[in-house]
Amino acid sequence: MRQIVLDTETTGLSPDEGHRLVEVGCLEVFNHVPTGNVFHRYMNPERDMPEGAFRVHGLSAEFLRDKPKFAEVVDEFLEFIGDAELVIHNAGFDMTFLNAELKWVGRPPLAAARAVDTLMIARKRFPGAQNSLDALCRRFNIDNSGRVKHGALLDAELLAEVYLELMGGRQPGLVLDAAAAAAAATTVAARETRKRPTPLPSRLSEEERAAHEGFVSTLGAEPLWVKLGG
Template structure:
């Protein structure tokens, strides 16, 4: 069985246009295998080598001071490329993020990305025509908790987008995922199969003489002894 690996991706930037000198300041990626989050992620803050406009700061809260000692994109590019490989990218409003990433790659002397891209904005518009398809609106549609999203953040938004994407493609199918996980654990030896029942029960360990002595002992306690009730039930079941 071939495994489908997808990367849910988001960026934060200094503005809206790489052509106007805006830069990427944060990248967050979340790995999915067969539509299930694996827990692996890639997350970096980036020194944009320029100031941070107030409008952008109000969106993501990343200040010029905070980013000043962070690595530059050229220093982080290879790690990012190694993580995403050539697998499909899941991005909300993909032209925006892809435009910035390809500009940064070009400025660092690298080729543009050629990964397949799934734009969840386009996907959501097909599934919910006429409805609002912002990430917050889709969280409300699918009952996804986004209360931590007081500011935009690339990794957090990628984690939320992964949940939205799974709903857009038909839900989590938790039972199937758990079944596959259980099968995997069984094959790896983490879960043992239930013990088989014996074809015939083991013989009783008590002899008839021991039963007689036990009955006599209980009888000395009187006719209302609780043990007599259990002894009577056992005899009836064995008859």
């Protein structure tokens, strides 16, 4: 099962107020295990950077000025995510911005049903508890010491670990893998011990054997199965 763990950074809280995406980070996972394939882009929002947003992610308008616009990276982004599920913490926020940007460049929106919201999963699993990304990292003993400020790719990497824990952690999968390996080894061993004590007699008649040998002699070269001892 292919999924994309995704996070974004923006200039503010709502595209309806003219705010834009400034960073997208995506991490590919297969059967809940990261593959190492990532998509990460900073983008020029074509506007100023409010002080409040700058304090969150540290991306200044000056830093972003020479970065590509969303329209310049949209094809690469859509190709990377394909038709995979999108694992997002507080998915409504990121999906709203992504779909606003897609609309502004004339592309169809991403279906809401594609999003797996880890915030909703965490709230159901830990009702009443803090379920921010930092809080979940602390709960699952995931090292987030490098998260001084928000960053889309770093947050996607942390979220991939959080999501794995929310889905049950590594241990159940390891147990199942070990059990499957043991069962396979037992099956192979059983097959090896079920050999006939006495080989069955050949079902070829002497006439069939002679005809085969005659045909082989017309080939002009030693057949491969003879060289291999067959």
